[in-house]
Amino acid sequence: GAVVSQHPSWVICKSGTSVKIECRSLDFQATTMFWYRQFPKQSLMLMATSNEGSKATYEQGVEKDKFLINHASLTLSTLTVTSAHPEDSSFYICSASGLADTYEQYFGPGTRLTVT
Amino acid sequence: KNQVEQSPQSLIILEGKNCTLQCNYTVSPFSNLRWYKQDTGRGPVSLTIMTFSENTKSNGRYTATLDADTKQSSLHITASQLSDSASYICVVSGKAGTALIFGKGTTLSVSS
Numbered sequence: 001g002a003v004v005s006q007h008p009s010w011v012i013c014k015s016g017t018s019v020k021i022e023c024r025s026l027d028f029q030a031t032t033m034f035w036y037r038q039f040p041k042q043s044l045m046l047m048a049t050s051n052e053g054s055k056a057t058y059e060q061g062v063e064k065d066k067f068l069i070n071h072a073s074l075t076l077s078t079l080t081v082t083s084a085h086p087e088d089s090s091f092y093i094c095s096a097s098g099l100a101d102t103y104e105q106y107f108g109p110g111t112r113l114t115v116t
Numbered sequence: 117k118n119q120v121e122q123s124p125q126s127l128i129i130l131e132g133k134n135c136t137l138q139c140n141y142t143v144s145p146f147s148n149l150r151w152y153k154q155d156t157g158r159g160p161v162s163l164t165i166m167t168f169s170e171n172t173k174s175n176g177r178y179t180a181t182l183d184a185d186t187k188q189s190s191l192h193i194t195a196s197q198l199s200d201s202a203s204y205i206c207v208v209s210g211k212a213g214t215a216l217i218f219g220k221g222t223t224l225s226v227s228s
Contacts, residue, residue, distance in 0.1 A: 043205065043218040093159045105216065107159035
């Protein structure tokens with residue numbers, strides 16, 4: 001149980017375009033979802049936290065107008081990278097929590113974004 | 117400042133050997149400590165999670181220890197396999213519902 005999926009797993013886009021990444025909790029209701037970014041050989045960096053039905057809370061230095069997060073249901077959150085630039089190329093990972101009596105965050109498999 | 121430091125940064129061992137990875141943290145208040153395994157190009161997978169009152173927890177060949185007094189944790193891998201090659205990340209939660217604090221990970225390479 002507690003499976004989190006992401007789609008797509010890999011995407012290449014041209015500079016200036018927008019890309020949407022989906023994060024789904026497949027077998028539980030995720031009251032909270034987290035979006036992370038990871039550069040090569042670096043640890044995960046939290047970008048934002050989203051609660052279902054509420055606006056996301058962004059970490060310092062993360063542009064909320066560039067990284068649009070929607071958490072419209074208890075099983076789906078989306079991250080849209082708007083007007084992507086090559087420096088946005090990274091590995092984006094979501095995690096979800098919400099199971100009763102657990103501190104656990106369950107991570108998705110990640111999405112590799114390459115902006116050309 | 118809340119920090120999680122891991123050592124060594126990287127480690128190479130022969131298949132079948134044991135190894136121990138270290139994690140020191142300065143997070144306060146402390147809620148729980150987790151160890152994750154992250155394969156290259158994949159999301160982290162939970163190995164163990166320990167709260168303040170737990171000293172050790174095992175998951176197959178993985179055994180984690182926690183000393184909340186000295187704020188240290190270790191992850192011991194027994195009889196390593198080639199598939200153990202990955203990054204092992206120590207993560208600390210300050211309190212329930214707050215952001216996780218990630219260590220930079222230890223990259224383990226198991227060779228035959």
